[in-house]
Amino acid sequence: MVERGEDRTDFARIDAMTEADLEQAIADDPDWRDVPRDWHRGAEAVMPRAKVPISIRLDADLVEFFRGQGRGWQTKVNAILRAYANAKQATKAG
Known part of the structure; x- marks a missing residue:
């Protein structure tokens, strides 16, 4: 964004x-x-994997909720x- 002059x-x-x-x-x-102070203790650096485009049917109100979160809503759903x-x-391993 900096290079494109879009950084504010x-x-x-x-x-x-x-x-x-x-x-x-x-x-x-x-x-x-609501983020705990020690949230980072379980954090792990990982290299992002390629995303796979799919078609999925979700309840309309769910999509509306996440879209309402703004840009990056699909990334949030993925997370x-x-x-x-x-x-x-x-749970399975433990």
Whole structure:
């Protein structure tokens, strides 16, 4: 986005923020409200695999909900399905 001139990040404002300002901004961000402080402990870096285009039938209200989340909604659905699959595999293995 930077190369295309589409980046609207105010880097001067961010650079001027103190560590306390950053912590407060994170605390005030509704997207982080329910995220546990130690969320990263189970995080794992993985290389993305190629996506496979499919056709799937979903309830209209479900699609409406995720589309309402904005850009990247299909990626969110993929992440939710990934988390479910990982949980099922862990249950099976454990």
